[in-house]
Amino acid sequence: MTRYIFQRVIYMLLTLFIIASISFFLMKFLPGTPLNVENKLSPEQQEIILEKYGLNDPLPVQYFNYMAGLVQGDLGISFHFDSTPVSDILLGRIGPSALLGAQSLLVGTVLGILLGLVAAINHNGIMDYTSTLISVLGKSIPSFVFAGLLQLVFAVQLGWLPVALWGEFKHTILPTIALMIFPLATAARFTRTEMLEVLGSDFITTARAKGVNEFGIVFKHGLRNALIPLITVIGPMAVSLMTGTLVIEQIFGVPGIGEQFVTSVMVVDYPIIMGTTLLFAVLFVVIILVIDLLYGIIDPRIRLAGGEK
Amino acid sequence: MEKILEVKNLRVSFDTYSGEVQAVRGVEFDLNKGETLAIVGESGSGKSVTTKALMRLLPEPHGYIKDGQILFEGDDLAKKTPKQMQKIRGKDMSMIFQDPMTSLNPTMKVGAQIMEGLIKHQKMGKTQAKKRAIELLELVQIPNPHERINQYPHQFSGGMRQRVVIAIALACNPKVLIADEPTTALDVTIQAEILDLMKDIQKKTDTSIIFITHDLGVVANIADRVAVMYAGKIVEVGTVDDVFYNPKHPYTWGLLGSMPTLDSEEEELFAIPGTPPDLLHPPKGDAFAPRNKFALEIDFHEQPPMYPVPGSETHFAATWLLHEYAPEVEIPASVKRRMKDISKSSDSGEGEKQ
Structure with missing residues (x-):
């Protein structure tokens, strides 16, 4: 097991290296330089700045320098935000995004699984149709529509919560609800389909023949088997939620990383673009690893040799 | 001979989009204590549906008992509520299924699957149920039961899995054991072993067996009576x-x-x-x-x-x-x-x- 994880970490580093290289060169193809945006400097001053930040070096040299810094954990210094280290900016911004993402993923998935379960048990019944309706609406209506509606009802009309503010837990409620609709709809849909299939399988009949009651059938025998495919979809969803969704962060005034990323591209802030891309990539590969390990816990058939005697 | 099960005028229907399919149309038979009754017939003749109806495992509400009585020790099973049936299934009547590859829960240890019925019906504690599960694995002749009990179904071969299914069915010493083509999915040498095992177990436990098959050779080998x-x-x-x-x-x-x-x-x-x-x-x-x-x-x-x-x-x-x-x-x-x-x-x- 340790050997497997070690192996996977090596692959992860390799993946990150490739992602870093590709995005470095792609980024350099962006039109303009960091100085285009506030072009109030004389050509001489510009030249001095380009020289100082090493932007006049040939591309391979720049690449080598950046990668050398990266290996030592140095993400560079932002061009745009008063020479703040990139790592500080990212650390300050990832918190709110990750909190919102984790909250909406957790609540959305749990509610979605429950909704899907109820739908599967009540197959073709009224709850099944309700669940289908919720799922279809949740998947097809973009989250910013919900965001607007939530603000209108709970902030403007009822006045329970602020329209857009960040600081306390209650400020996270509305953006979390707006964000969780999608994972909820996805989880409900998946759980329903998988659960129906599992409930029709032979081993459920075996369990019934043993005299297991409906609760045991659904939770002990059914759910675990139905959840295996769901894990696959939750992974990428988790990453996209945790790394922040630009629109929702804008609407609710959340100082998250999604907004940061877009600004950095607009102002061609090379170190921030690289830093954010790499952060997303790290999150992604780590979550994929976690999911692969989770498979082993939920499904003994893919448990690794050596993991258990 | 004491009758343990009497089936009278059993009718089972399925509601489908094209209408009512009368899968079982007035089946009558008795099962005596300790005997093996084989039900033979080609695919679609209603053998499996009959036994599913006895266990009340029909996919209700689409499949249902339309008429008739299933008298188990004089008690009509056709009139029991689902809750009452849960107490009978696995305890008084249990079932062995056709395909051992799919009839065990893939994410649950074999031991836990055997212990489930014991804990539910005989109110055993974990340790006691585990001891009994090991005895059952010995009864169905699975080697190394102490290790095997902690393994998952995918670590067993087809024949071994069918032994586990039999152990689950036998856990609470049922009075009636229904075997729905238990050897059809196995290869011939394993078939013979499983049949011998069932005969052996019946000798030891005096259980009545309803044995569904379309293999007449198996009938001649195992049954007392044939329908x-x-x-x-x-x-x-x-x-x-x-x-x-x-x-x-x-x-x-x-x-x-x-x-x-x-x-x-x-x-x-x-x-x-x-x-x-x-x-x-x-x-x-x-x-x-x-x-x-x-x-x-x-x-x-x-x-x-x-x-x-x-x-x-x-x-x-x-x-x-x-x-x-x-x-x-x-x-x-x-x-x-x-x-x-x-x-x-x-x-x-x-x-x-x-």
Whole structure:
């Protein structure tokens, strides 16, 4: 097991290296330089700045320098935000995004699984149709529509919560609800389909023949088997939620990383673009690893040799 | 003989988009204590549905018991609520299924699957249930039960899994064990082992077994009595000797005639012509009549009653040929030859059974 994880970490580093290289060169193809945006400097001053930040070096040299810094954990210094280290900016911004993402993923998935379960048990019944309706609406209506509606009802009309503010837990409620609709709809849909299939399988009949009651059938025998495919979809969803969704962060005034990323591209802030891309990539590969390990816990058939005697 | 199970006029239907399919149309049989009753018949004859109905495992509400009684020790199972059935299933009656590859929960340890029934029905604690589970694995002859109990189904071969399924079914010493084609999905050598195991266990536990199969060779090997099903009805019932050596229903002749034996000299294997009737629109008379070259005029108009076969107390057949006015019909020569072959090949089997 340790050997497997070690192996996977090596692959992860390799993946990150490739992602870093590709995005470095792609980024350099962006039109303009960091100085285009506030072009109030004389050509001489510009030249001095380009020289100082090493932007006049040939591309391979720049690449080598950046990668050398990266290996030592140095993400560079932002061009745009008063020479703040990139790592500080990212650390300050990832918190709110990750909190919102984790909250909406957790609540959305749990509610979605429950909704899907109820739908599967009540197959073709009224709850099944309700669940289908919720799922279809949740998947097809973009989250910013919900965001607007939530603000209108709970902030403007009822006045329970602020329209857009960040600081306390209650400020996270509305953006979390707006964000969780999608994972909820996805989880409900998946759980329903998988659960129906599992409930029709032979081993459920075996369990019934043993005299297991409906609760045991659904939770002990059914759910675990139905959840295996769901894990696959939750992974990428988790990453996209945790790394922040630009629109929702804008609407609710959340100082998250999604907004940061877009600004950095607009102002061609090379170190921030690289830093954010790499952060997303790290999150992604780590979550994929976690999911692969989770498979082993939920499904003994893919448990690794050596993991258990 | 004490009767443990009496099935009276059992009718099971399925509601489908094209209408009501009458899968079981008035099945009647008894099961005595400690005996093995084999139910034979081709695919779609209603064997499995009958047993699913006995266990009340029909996919309700689409499949349901339309009429009839299932008297288990005098108690009508057809009238029990789902909650009451949960207390009976696994405790008094249990079931072994056809495909061991799919009938075990892939994400649950084998031991836990065996212990589940013990904890539920016999109110055992974890340690006690585990001890009993190990005993059960020993009973079904799985080596290293102490290790095996902590393994998952995918770590077992097909034959070993079927032993686990049998252990689960036997956990609470059921009075009736229903085996729904338990050897069909296994290869021949494993089939023989599983059959021997079941015979062995029955000797030890005195459980009554209903054994569903379409393999007549298996019937001769394991059963005391045989019921032949066709189109949702039992057409002939009797002891193995009655049905194999003195078959009365033309469908039984057809079944026996179409059974290959090792020493048959014919070049072509006999097959019953035609296909079974559509149970969405069951025929008016005898369901087998259109495929039966011995069919009488009345077969197409009226269903034959169960006639006792003269000279036997255990043998009954639903054919007009047993009516006192019916013409004498000679059993086809090919069937007679086959019967001789069977008696030759199962002589050794009979000896083993005593």
